[in-house]
Amino acid sequence: MLPLFLSGALPSADGEVEPTQPRSFDKEPKAGTGQLTVSVPLYGEVAQILARFSKWINWRERNQPGQLENTDWPGIYLIAEGPATGAPTIEKRLLYVGETKGHAQSLRQRMNQFERASIDGRGNHSGGRTFFDSCRERMTLDSCNVAVLAVPRDEPAFKAYIKFVERLVLLAHVQRFGQLPDCNKD
Numbered sequence: 025m026l027p028l029f030l031s032g033a034l035p036s037a038d039g040e041v042e043p044t045q046p047r048s049f050d051k052e053p054k055a056g057t058g059q060l061t062v063s064v065p066l067y068g069e070v071a072q073i074l075a076r077f078s079k080w081i082n083w084r085e086r087n088q089p090g091q092l093e094n095t096d097w098p099g100i101y102l103i104a105e106g107p108a109t110g111a112p113t114i115e116k117r118l119l120y121v122g123e124t125k126g127h128a129q130s131l132r133q134r135m136n137q138f139e140r141a142s143i144d145g146r147g148n149h150s151g152g153r154t155f156f157d158s159c160r161e162r163m164t165l166d167s168c169n170v171a172v173l174a175v176p177r178d179e180p181a182f183k184a185y186i187k188f189v190e191r192l193v194l195l196a197h198v199q200r201f202g203q204l205p206d207c208n209k210d
Contacts, residue, residue, distance in 0.1 A: 080108035094174035095132040120207040
């Protein structure tokens, strides 16, 4: 069974618990407009889900045996700038939150597509093309780290869970920093 909601606080990059105030992105909605003011406390949910990801590893080591488990499964992957250790957290250096949920594509394949698109700005990965356009001047993937959360295909709700986790991490990033990670588009 996939865990969805647990309680706790959102850890910072140094492991300290950092309860931040939720943000509202819209003014108070007018009655009957169908608008929603986003102000969701996500501390426990995000912390518990991020704890299930692999530890950060250097991008170049991701395909080496024993580095990342189950990358032939679908799931969610995070790419961050600079050296990192331990479990992922919501931090400014997070560059991209990606997912693959199809039966025909694995985490390994999707990360390889990101890499190919980041090198020449072409290919079937918008995050990789965005990296090429906006990040390659200041860094290469060699200086980045990746963490994954692989989800078995035999889990009945695996597609919904993958999409939920990806969107939850993106929302937590926006709540904390006021914007999506650099390589995620609106």
